[in-house]
Amino acid sequence: MSRNIIVVDDDIQTSQLLQTMLEVLGCNSIVFNRAVEFLTHSLNEEDIVLLDLVMPEIDGIEVLRTLAEQKCRSRIILLSGYDDSVLHSAETLALAHDLRVVACLSKPIHMHALQRVLMSGTRLSGEEFQSDVSIVPLFTKEQLESAVLNHQIELHYQPQIDLSDGSLIGVEALARWNHPEFGLLMPAQFIGLAEESDLIIVLTAEIVRLALDQCQVWNNLGFRPRMSVNISADYITSLAVPEQLSEMLSNKAMSGMNLMLEVTESNLMGELLTSLDTLTRLRMRGFGLSIDDFGTGYSSLSQLHRVPFSELKIDQSFVQSMERDGDSYAIVKTCIRLGHELGMEVVAEGVEDEAVLSMLSELQCDIAQGYLFAKPMPAPELYEWSYAGRGEDLVRECCPA
Ligand code: C2E
Ligand code: MG
Numbered sequence: 527m528s529r530n531i532i533v534v535d536d537d538i539q540t541s542q543l544l545q546t547m548l549e550v551l552g553c554n555s556i557v558f559n560r561a562v563e564f565l566t567h568s569l570n571e572e573d574i575v576l577l578d579l580v581m582p583e584i585d586g587i588e589v590l591r592t593l594a595e596q597k598c599r600s601r602i603i604l605l606s607g608y609d610d611s612v613l614h615s616a617e618t619l620a621l622a623h624d625l626r627v628v629a630c631l632s633k634p635i636h637m638h639a640l641q642r643v644l645m646s647g648t649r650l651s652g653e654e655f656q657s658d659v660s661i662v663p664l665f666t667k668e669q670l671e672s673a674v675l676n677h678q679i680e681l682h683y684q685p686q687i688d689l690s691d692g693s694l695i696g697v698e699a700l701a702r703w704n705h706p707e708f709g710l711l712m713p714a715q716f717i718g719l720a721e722e723s724d725l726i727i728v729l730t731a732e733i734v735r736l737a738l739d740q741c742q743v744w745n746n747l748g749f750r751p752r753m754s755v756n757i758s759a760d761y762i763t764s765l766a767v768p769e770q771l772s773e774m775l776s777n778k779a780m781s782g783m784n785l786m787l788e789v790t791e792s793n794l795m796g797e798l799l800t801s802l803d804t805l806t807r808l809r810m811r812g813f814g815l816s817i818d819d820f821g822t823g824y825s826s827l828s829q830l831h832r833v834p835f836s837e838l839k840i841d842q843s844f845v846q847s848m849e850r851d852g853d854s855y856a857i858v859k860t861c862i863r864l865g866h867e868l869g870m871e872v873v874a875e876g877v878e879d880e881a882v883l884s885m886l887s888e889l890q891c892d893i894a895q896g897y898l899f900a901k902p903m904p905a906p907e908l909y910e911w912s913y914a915g916r917g918e919d920l921v922r923e924c925c926p927a
């Protein structure tokens with residue numbers, strides 16, 4: 527059975543661009559600019575459908591409904607020019623219909639993102655791209671590996687503010703690649719690449735090491751914020767991790783209490799069973815465990831209850847829109863209650879304005895993080911920032927006691 531990638535998009539320019547990208551990637555593609563025509567095409571299980579959500583005549587949601595009636599088994603990647611919440615609700619709907627939605631892509635679509643979802647979401651192996659064109663991926667695994675070895679990976683730190691008094695309760699370490707040619711690269715440009723191979727384990731170990739070194743420098747100055755580090759599921763599932771981390775901490779005379787490990791909801795649930803063992807052992811050793819980007823994955827409540835998380839981080843998409851969108855407000859409110867009922871501290875990330883900060887405080891959210899307080903910054907700036915009192919000022923203004 528040969529595999530086709532089927533593009534369904536009314537926009538001629540987008541579909542041509544996608545077709546060119548797929549050609550570069552060495553994939554066979556078929557384009558439909560009208561959904562009615564696509565629905566008469568017979569799909570096989572190996573096919574992958576790239577489906578635009580917003581089309582005239584029949585929109586993507588109706589197409590999904592029809593595909594569900596046809597018991598379609600092809601994998602589906604949703605495309606949309608709208609914001610992520612539209613994509614997300616369409617994805618939820620499709621999964622409720624038992625369709626195999628493997629990824630969502632926001633427009634404009636970039637080559638690297640397309641390749642990444644085709645590889646990870648549909649398990650297309652590298653060899654299935656018969657491409658010898660060197661522009662993809664943007665970086666190779668070898669380049670990233672040597673960047674790690676040459677200490678080009680750096681951490682920036684973003685403050686997390688205690689909403690009871692505006693004090694700095696912790697910082698989140700966010701990876702940056704200080705590339706000699708391209709300057710400072712953001713995680714979106716390299717974490718995905720690392721996650722496609724074992725390199726993520728080496729990279730995560732390096733990031734943890736950098737974060738702990740920084741904790742030690744700060745501790746010596748009498749500055750002891752809790753350190754949150756993003757951990758990929760592949761790292762967590764390696765069974766030796768609790769011992770390794772404990773050893774790294776005891777070498778620095780620190781305890782697990784100083785370290786919060788953030789795992790994203792979607793990343794984790796695929797690996798839940800294997801990771802449950804490690805996660806439980808990490809909690810037993812006193813490490814904090816945080817469920818990141820909560821609300822964007824599909825964890826059921828029972829799964830959430832089984833994993834011993836100590837912190838819940840509400841995804842920034844809900845936080846950012848909670849002031850103007852009643853549904854987002856309801857989700858944030860429910861997440862805060864849920865987190866508290868399950869004995870977790872709740873962090874809202876992506877706090878960008880004062881009105882949202884007031885609402886979060888009213889809803890008794892514990893911790894806030896976002897550009898309103900500060901963007902992620904290098905360690906020396908963060909240390910200076912901690913003395914400027916911005917967190918206290920904002921909380922005094924926006925959060926009536
Ligand atoms: P995350 O862990 O959810 O991190 C929060 C992201 O939101 C950061 O982007 C941060 O700069 C951004 N952010 C914080 N406040 C605001 C705000 O008020 N408004 C807006 N628009 N954005 C805000 P960043 O640094 O680009 O990181 C993106 C993602 O990359 C992270 O999401 C995390 O999933 C991943 N990542 C970052 N560092 C690492 C790492 O060391 N290891 C792993 N495995 N993943 C990492
Ligand atoms: Mg995080």
Ligand code: MG
Pocket residue numbers: 818819839841842875
């Ligand atoms: Mg997050």
